[in-house]
Amino acid sequence: MNTEPIRIYVCYEPDQRLCADPLNSWPVTNADLNAYDRRVQTPLNSAEAEPIKAALAQQIEAADVTICIIGPETHASEWIAWELAVSKEGSHRNGLVGIVLHEYDRHPDAMVDSGAIFVRFKRDLVERAVRWAVEEPHTSDDFTLQDE
Numbered sequence: 001m002n003t004e005p006i007r008i009y010v011c012y013e014p015d016q017r018l019c020a021d022p023l024n025s026w027p028v029t030n031a032d033l034n035a036y037d038r039r040v041q042t043p044l045n046s047a048e049a050e051p052i053k054a055a056l057a058q059q060i061e062a063a064d065v066t067i068c069i070i071g072p073e074t075h076a077s078e079w080i081a082w083e084l085a086v087s088k089e090g091s092h093r094n095g096l097v098g099i100v101l102h103e104y105d106r107h108p109d110a111m112v113d114s115g116a117i118f119v120r121f122k123r124d125l126v127e128r129a130v131r132w133a134v135e136e137p138h139t140s141d142d143f144t145l146q147d148e
Contacts, residue, residue: 006134009063009094011083014040016069019101019121023067026130029059044078053082060086065095065133067126068111070118075106084110095133099126 007027012020014037021033030036039056042049060066066087074080087094088110096116098107107118117132119125 006065006130007063008130009060009066009083009087010036010069011066011080012069013071013074013077013080016071016074016101019069019071019099022123023126029062030056039079040077044082056083057086060094061090061092063087063094065097065130067097067099067130068108069099069101069121070105070107071101072105075108077108080108081110084108088114095130097126097129097133 005027007029008023009029010020010023010033017033017037024031024033036056039049039052042052060083066084068074068080068084084096087096096111096114098111098116098118099121100107100118101121107116111118117129119129
């Protein structure tokens with residue numbers, strides 16, 4: 001059994017920052033959330049975005065699990081779609097966990113049918129989902145972890 005701590009990468013929209021902050025109790029590969037928030041000020045496909053993308057890609061590749069905080073506008077974010085795509089590519093595919101803030105929030109297309117597990121924003125559910133994403137990786141079908 002691997003005793004290394006699970007490293008997470010957290011993607012979210014800036015208005016979800018208060019939800020991202022508590023996740024810093026885990027080893028977070030993009031722990032400087034102030035720097036992370038600045039990415040949305042740069043158009044994804046601009047030349048100025050290239051160094052940001054390079055830094056984020058390194059942080060994503062250093063993680064075991066990508067957690068996406070899903071709010072009302074998350075599904076429309078080009079940056080989050082890019083982060084999720086990077087999380088799913090390559091030989092080190094991250095497990096995917098979606099934290100759904102409201103039951104009516106639409107999941108990002110990049111997480112649909114990708115083996116993601118979706119949970120409500122409750123610490124014990126998030127912890128179980130993160131462990132599951134590492135221990136039982138899936139590349140298709142999605143799962144929802146319910147309160148017991």
